[in-house]
Amino acid sequence: MATAQRTGIKGGSLVIAIIMAVFALFKYYSSSQYNPILETQQQVALSVDQEIALGLQSAPQMAQQHGGLYPDQKAQQYIKQVGQKIVNASAAKTSEYAFDFHLLADPQVVNAFALPGGQVFITLALFNQLDNENQLAGILGHEIAHVIARHSAQRIAKQQLAEGLSGAAVLATYDPNNPATTQTAQIANVIANLVTMKYGREDELQSDELGVRFMSEAGYDPNALISVMEILKAAAGGANRQPEFFSTHPNPENRIENIKAAIAKYHK
Numbered sequence: 383m384a385t386a387q388r389t390g391i392k393g394g395s396l397v398i399a400i401i402m403a404v405f406a407l408f409k410y411y412s413s414s415q416y417n418p419i420l421e422t423q424q425q426v427a428l429s430v431d432q433e434i435a436l437g438l439q440s441a442p443q444m445a446q447q448h449g450g451l452y453p454d455q456k457a458q459q460y461i462k463q464v465g466q467k468i469v470n471a472s473a474a475k476t477s478e479y480a481f482d483f484h485l486l487a488d489p490q491v492v493n494a495f496a497l498p499g500g501q502v503f504i505t506l507a508l509f510n511q512l513d514n515e516n517q518l519a520g521i522l523g524h525e526i527a528h529v530i531a532r533h534s535a536q537r538i539a540k541q542q543l544a545e546g547l548s549g550a551a552v553l554a555t556y557d558p559n560n561p562a563t564t565q566t567a568q569i570a571n572v573i574a575n576l577v578t579m580k581y582g583r584e585d586e587l588q589s590d591e592l593g594v595r596f597m598s599e600a601g602y603d604p605n606a607l608i609s610v611m612e613i614l615k616a617a618a619g620g621a622n623r624q625p626e627f628f629s630t631h632p633n634p635e636n637r638i639e640n641i642k643a644a645i646a647k648y649h650k
């Protein structure tokens with residue numbers, strides 16, 4: 383009797399696990415939207431309007447984390463001018479995003495990032511290391527690409543899928559009479575993290591390629607992006623100044639080959 387009851391619990395949780403997994407997959411694949419600039423379908427968890435709202439909402443907090451906006455208005459205008467030039471003279475112009483570009487006062491952390499919907503930031507520490515406008519265009523073009531390629535909305539969709547599937551996996555192997563289930567939960571967690579990390583790296587390489595395309599369309603020399611990678615590499619060498627850029631961006635060495643291929647493709 384006790385054995386039969388135990389089997390019953392196990393079978394029930396398996397059915398629920400399968401339903402959970404199917405639901406997670408259905409939700410993921412039904413969130414498909416066409417990206418006209420990438421000319422591809424993609425799975426995204428947010429609408430364009432939601433991306434814009436989310437970006438605007440979190441912009442002040444993100445700026446605060448890097449010492450707020452740099453007070454020099456001339457420098458701010460320069461960042462905006464270069465950013466808007468890339469947007470207006472490239473395929474990015476056809477998107478619905480309202481781009482804005484900001485210089486952050488942080489003199490130490492070498493970083494640049496984009497929030498969903500079009501808010502783009504570069505720190506003073508990175509800006510100060512640049513030698514010319516082409517290099518700045520390379521960084522801003524890369525960040526514009528993250529927005530256009532909808533990487534945040536895509537990552538949220540993938541994360542939801544991974545969470546749904548790992549939740550189902552835990553449930554499928556859950557045995558109420560065997561307390562060793564924590565191990566299963568840990569394995570599921572590791573799988574979820576691996577999936578999201580892998581996509582993060584692919585996002586960076588895609589942004590490098592798309593950034594080269596946008597800056598080339600706007601008349602900037604994309605070869606400058608290679609020298610930006612050299613700057614990032616040198617910045618990583620400083621013992622007391624480990625750039626945050628590297629926690630989210632792959633090894634600059636590995637990115638250079640990818641950038642060279644994009645230059646051959648887009649820089650005529």
Ligand SMILES: [Zn+2]
Pocket residue numbers: 524528586589631
């Ligand atoms: Zn990036």
